[in-house]
Amino acid sequence: MTVRFRPVLDALPAYVPGRSSPGATKLASNENPYPPLPHVIERITEAAAGLNRYPDTNSTALTQALAEKYGVRPEQLALGCGSVSLCQQLVLATAGEGDEVLFAWRSFEAYPIVTLIGGATPVQVPLREQTHDLAAMAEAITERTRLIFVCNPNNPTGTAVAGAELVEFLDRVPRDVLVVLDEAYREFVTDESVVDGLTLLPRYQNLIVLRTFSKAYGLAGMRVGYGIAADPAVAMAARQTQTPFTVTSVAQVAALASLDELAEKQLAERVAELVGERRRLTDALRELGYAVPESQANFVWLADGDPAAGGIDAVTFAAGCEQRGLLVRAFAGSGVRITVSTTAENDALLAAARELRG
Numbered sequence: 411m412t413v414r415f416r417p418v419l420d421a422l423p424a425y426v427p428g429r430s431s432p433g434a435t436k437l438a439s440n441e442n443p444y445p446p447l448p449h450v451i452e453r454i455t456e457a458a459a460g461l462n463r464y465p466d467t468n469s470t471a472l473t474q475a476l477a478e479k480y481g482v483r484p485e486q487l488a489l490g491c492g493s494v495s496l497c498q499q500l501v502l503a504t505a506g507e508g509d510e511v512l513f514a515w516r517s518f519e520a521y522p523i524v525t526l527i528g529g530a531t532p533v534q535v536p537l538r539e540q541t542h543d544l545a546a547m548a549e550a551i552t553e554r555t556r557l558i559f560v561c562n563p564n565n566p567t568g569t570a571v572a573g574a575e576l577v578e579f580l581d582r583v584p585r586d587v588l589v590v591l592d593e594a595y596r597e598f599v600t601d602e603s604v605v606d607g608l609t610l611l612p613r614y615q616n617l618i619v620l621r622t623f624s625k626a627y628g629l630a631g632m633r634v635g636y637g638i639a640a641d642p643a644v645a646m647a648a649r650q651t652q653t654p655f656t657v658t659s660v661a662q663v664a665a666l667a668s669l670d671e672l673a674e675k676q677l678a679e680r681v682a683e684l685v686g687e688r689r690r691l692t693d694a695l696r697e698l699g700y701a702v703p704e705s706q707a708n709f710v711w712l713a714d715g716d717p718a719a720g721g722i723d724a725v726t727f728a729a730g731c732e733q734r735g736l737l738v739r740a741f742a743g744s745g746v747r748i749t750v751s752t753t754a755e756n757d758a759l760l761a762a763a764r765e766l767r768g
């Protein structure tokens with residue numbers, strides 16, 4: 411006899427992490443190329459001395475600091491072990507057997523996984539021109555829909571929907587369906603037509619905005635993200651479905667230190683630099699003949715397609731990069747996602763892209 415597992419495990423796609431390999435340049439996981447700020451590392455080191463104690467499971471100080479930063483009430487906040495954990499908590503809080511969770515595809519690969527783990531049914535609406543097709547998503551809402559993920563900017567294509575379109579969509583979503591606006595890359599957005607989801611909270615009681623310390627804040631290894639809900643009941647539901655103590659004491663300290671004035675200033679400079687590199691990388695790739703959708707995140711996307719129209723073959727392109735010591739993230743048959751990095755690493759990527767186009 412062997413242990414009996416839930417049948418859903420057989421259907422579960424594996425979360426494929428961006429690969430790393432000693433000596434290779436990793437451009438596969440949308441990480442920040444810069445290490446945590448020196449004073450953040452200092453606070454982490456100090457906090458390590460208290461690791462014999464359990465963390466504050468309510469993350470009181472961090473919650474308070476985030477509430478102040480955004481001008482919201484602490485009860486609107488829920489913290490998670492990365493915002494991917496909040497995605498799962500929110501599915502567990504709203505959707506089960508027979509319920510539908512709606513999202514664009516291709517989008518963040520965790521969405522189908524957390525949906526299936528919750529026992530719910532994923533409903534995937536194809537992107538249109540590498541961007542969320544919000545009209546089609548609104549059409550796909552049924553009475554079984556319980557949660558909708560909108561990833562803005564979208565991982566892996568980098569595209570963002572404009573505020574006006576998003577508002578039009580939100581107006582069409584029944585108020586008893588939770589909308590999870592995943593803004594993991596919000597800090598990299600420069601297009602003014604892309605709305606900051608937090609400004610929509612007063613208008614939509616069924617909205618929660620997810621943010622993370624993993625990308626712009628450079629703390630991917632710390633695992634801390636948060637949601638800000640319009641309705642405190644939504645944040646409460648996310649806390650109820652959380653495993654106790656998942657946000658560690660060290661993670662809380664690191665996140666808190668990253669919110670002080672000095673950190674915010676230094677991190678903003680890094681983000682500005684990466685945004686500048688995103689522009690340079692996009693323009694240079696286009697000059698080489700690649701079709702690159704306009705990215706609002708810290709990565710760019712090359713879609714599979716006819717080379718004459720700027721398309722690539724994802725698997726071949728990624729293999730060619732790897733031969734040149736560069737790891738990018740290939741989605742077979744779909745495209746390649748390349749994280750924007752330092753000038754030197756982006757130059758290496760451009761050199762490879764030039765040869766592979768050749």
Ligand SMILES: *Cc1c(COP(=O)(O)O)cnc(C)c1O
Pocket residue numbers: 440491492493494495518561565592594621622623624625630633634635
């Ligand atoms: C990276 C990412 C996250 C969050 O990652 P965490 O490290 O779990 O905070 C969430 N959503 C999207 C779309 C992402 O790309």
